[in-house]
Amino acid sequence: MNSAADLRWPFAVRPLTPKLGAEILGVRLEEGVADDVFRAIYQAFLQYQVLLFPPQPLPPGRQVAFARQFGEVQIHVMNQYHADGFPELYRLSNLDEHGKPNGRHPDRGTLEWHTDGSWSRVTGQATLIYGEVVAGTGGETHFCDMYGAYDRLEPAWKARIADLRAVHNLDFSRTRRHGEDPMTEEQRRAKPPVDHPVVRTHPETGRKCLYLGDHAEYIVGMPYDQGRALIEELNALAIHPDLTYEHRWQPNEFIVWDNRCLLHRATAYDPATQGRVVRRCTVLGEVPV
Ligand SMILES: [Fe+2]
Numbered sequence: 001m002n003s004a005a006d007l008r009w010p011f012a013v014r015p016l017t018p019k020l021g022a023e024i025l026g027v028r029l030e031e032g033v034a035d036d037v038f039r040a041i042y043q044a045f046l047q048y049q050v051l052l053f054p055p056q057p058l059p060p061g062r063q064v065a066f067a068r069q070f071g072e073v074q075i076h077v078m079n080q081y082h083a084d085g086f087p088e089l090y091r092l093s094n095l096d097e098h099g100k101p102n103g104r105h106p107d108r109g110t111l112e113w114h115t116d117g118s119w120s121r122v123t124g125q126a127t128l129i130y131g132e133v134v135a136g137t138g139g140e141t142h143f144c145d146m147y148g149a150y151d152r153l154e155p156a157w158k159a160r161i162a163d164l165r166a167v168h169n170l171d172f173s174r175t176r177r178h179g180e181d182p183m184t185e186e187q188r189r190a191k192p193p194v195d196h197p198v199v200r201t202h203p204e205t206g207r208k209c210l211y212l213g214d215h216a217e218y219i220v221g222m223p224y225d226q227g228r229a230l231i232e233e234l235n236a237l238a239i240h241p242d243l244t245y246e247h248r249w250q251p252n253e254f255i256v257w258d259n260r261c262l263l264h265r266a267t268a269y270d271p272a273t274q275g276r277v278v279r280r281c282t283v284l285g286e287v288p289v
Helices: 035-048 060-070 146-151 155-161 170-177 185-190 224-237
Strands: 012-015 022-025 050-053 086-093 124-133 141-145 165-168 194-197 199-201 208-210 216-219 244-247 254-258 262-266 277-284
Touching (some): 012 035, 035 050, 050 244, 146 208, 155 224, 216 224
Antiparallel strands (some): 012 022, 050 254, 124 254, 141 244, 141 262, 165 194, 165 216
């Protein structure tokens, strides 16, 4: 494990748990990130899976510029969430035009364990999220390590799922969980269901991870109900408290995580009394194998 004094890094690194997550200290993102510093951040991202940057100003344009250093940034199909003049940014807010909580959760699908962009052929690599307004109670973000989740499966489970593929479908997960603000026909056409391996190999670390979450609908070649039951069982088996980092937000914190080897969720808050505004973008990765 690295300590804050580890001289391999051009910044201080403070691990958040024994297994995953690290705080990166001493990087002022607003000023732009030099290539050599970015390379080190990227190594830390691969090693720790979740990076937390302490409270600091990060204007929308700087957030998008930093995301572009990771790769091509997703333009989310749900264009009603686009923000600040950047189609790459996606804002989740429950504030009305007067800045008061409006009582409506902006996307209750985020309350279930999932991985961003698994409903696309090219799935999410990094997600970068900035907390503009944080809830006093609830509204946490939790992360669970899917390398560890795979490693802990019984050998019989590993053999059973080795060659399975799951169909991921944004319309399924969104409609099933809340049915609010359903996808338009055009949005559905733009993002038809896609299949991915249930066990993927991380393209950079070479490690196997479980790759399901709440967007996974059914298993290719298996009766629908049987596939649903298998996905539900594996999604529950995947979560281990000691492989989880639970983040309680401070205003203006910034978090980057690797969707290829994590599931994440937000926890509930009272949208009638608590304000919560986050803006995020997701970088496109690759077609999982
Ligand atoms: Fe998410």
